Amino acid sequence: MNRHRRALxxxxxxxxxxxxxxFGMQAAEQQPGRPAAVTAAQLPERDxxxxxxxxxxxxxGALPPLPAQDLPFSQALPDLLARADAGxxxxxxxxxxxxxxxxxxxxxxxxxxxxxxxxxxxxxYERRGDLxxxxxxxxxxxxxxxxxxxxxxxxxxxxxxxxxxxxxxALDGDPEAMLAYGLGHQWNPGGRGVAAGSDFDTWRNExxxxxxxxxxxxxxxxxxxxxxxxGDDFGFPxxxxxxxxxxxxxxHLLSVALFGQREDRRLLQRLDASAQVAARGEARRLHVDxxxxxxxxxxxxxxxxxxxxxxxxxxxxxxxxx
Numbered sequence: 001m002n003r004h005r006r007a008l009x010x011x012x013x014x015x016x017x018x019x020x021x022x023f024g025m026q027a028a029e030q031q032p033g034r035p036a037a038v039t040a041a042q043l044p045e046r047d048x049x050x051x052x053x054x055x056x057x058x059x060x061g062a063l064p065p066l067p068a069q070d071l072p073f074s075q076a077l078p079d080l081l082a083r084a085d086a087g088x089x090x091x092x093x094x095x096x097x098x099x100x101x102x103x104x105x106x107x108x109x110x111x112x113x114x115x116x117x118x119x120x121x122x123x124x125y126e127r128r129g130d131l132x133x134x135x136x137x138x139x140x141x142x143x144x145x146x147x148x149x150x151x152x153x154x155x156x157x158x159x160x161x162x163x164x165x166x167x168x169x170a171l172d173g174d175p176e177a178m179l180a181y182g183l184g185h186q187w188n189p190g191g192r193g194v195a196a197g198s199d200f201d202t203w204r205n206e207x208x209x210x211x212x213x214x215x216x217x218x219x220x221x222x223x224x225x226x227x228x229x230x231g232d233d234f235g236f237p238x239x240x241x242x243x244x245x246x247x248x249x250x251x252h253l254l255s256v257a258l259f260g261q262r263e264d265r266r267l268l269q270r271l272d273a274s275a276q277v278a279a280r281g282e283a284r285r286l287h288v289d290x291x292x293x294x295x296x297x298x299x300x301x302x303x304x305x306x307x308x309x310x311x312x313x314x315x316x317x318x319x320x321x322x
Contacts, residue, residue: 066091069316072146073098074153081158084165089172092165093318096177099162100186101306102151105144108189108307143309162186162306163199169318170210175217176303176318182210183225184236185305191236204240211237215286220258220296220321221303223286227251231267245270246279253283258291259301296321 066083067076077098083091122141125134163186169177180186184207187194194200211229215222229237231248249267256263268276287293299314300321315321 066094069319072150073102074150077154077158084168087172089169089174089177090318092169092172093174093177093180096162096164096166096169096186097180097306097317099154099158099165101147101162102154103159103162104189104305104307105147105151109144111189140309167202167206170206173213173217174318175214175219175320178210178217179214179219179222179225179303180305182207182214182222182237183303183305185303187236189305189307194236207237208241216290218290218320219303220291220294220300223251223254223258224301225303227255246275249276249279250282250286253280254286255301257283257287258294258296259298260295261298261301 066088067079076094080091080095080098084095122134122137125131125137166177166181166186170181181203184194184203186203208229211222211226215226225237227248228234229241230244230251232238232243245267249271252264252267255261268279271279297313299311304310304314306317310317
């Protein structure tokens with residue numbers, strides 16, 4: 001199998017996970033001046049299990065701003081952990097996102113290496129004269145090295161806690177956490193062993209409703225996720241949601257309104273004339289009632305999993321597109 005065909009396989013896998021990345025992450029070496037690892041003594045005390053609603057902070061509006069998005073995760077960790085355990089859903093979303101990124105980045109790197117090798121794309125783009133693409137490649141690789149170095153600073157006790165905090169944030173109503181949890185972003189890339197534990201049974205009962213709640217909370221990427229879940233068998237949620245041509249058409253038409261994509265006439269032709277009219281009407285109502293007729297760039301149609309670098313023009317983790 002040549003490199004181009006293997007690259008197509010990678011594209012299919014990445015789409016199932018709601019994103020694409022081409023570059024492996026090499027282990028960062030110890031260097032002078034490297035920040036000290038976060039120790040257990042620096043972290044706030046917390047219970048071993050999820051906090052109950054009665055234990056959460058009563059007045060979330062009184063909480064101070066969250067750490068800056070550009071602060072290294074290891075430095076933001078103590079504050080995010082304290083805020084998440086106090087009931088701050090957006091802090092829990094940020095915490096879950098960061099922990100899952102650290103947990104799954106190495107696995108994703110292995111998948112990339114196995115499917116497409118490690119071509120020097122930066123040099124190839126430079127040879128073609130496409131300096132913008134070469135710069136994007138270099139920025140991606142630098143990001144992965146920085147992630148690896150920062151993740152090495154985390155205490156081992158938190159290495160497998162990302163899924164717990166993502167679920168807590170989702171149950172507390174954070175829009176991105178609901179969507180990410182519903183999409184299965186907590187599962188390891190490639191899906192090996194996903195159904196082995198009791199967490200899978202919990203997720204499969206909660207995920208479809210979470211996608212609906214994310215849509216109602218105004219996250220535009222939920223429209224595309226639901227269209228895919230009802231329309232095909234691609235990705236984690238599609239395993240849970242029975243195919244439904246009418247529901248797929250409604251969310252597809254909503255995606256058309258939100259992102260300006262072309263209508264899929266083959267999908268609509270599966271419905272009779274009256275069902276097509278009904279689907280258009282329902283999609284229109286959702287666009288008006290939930291999104292106030294707003295539109296978004298096509299890059300907002302997908303919510304990338306934590307182990308992929310977000311484009312610079314996309315919102316930071318756990319921030320709604322504007």
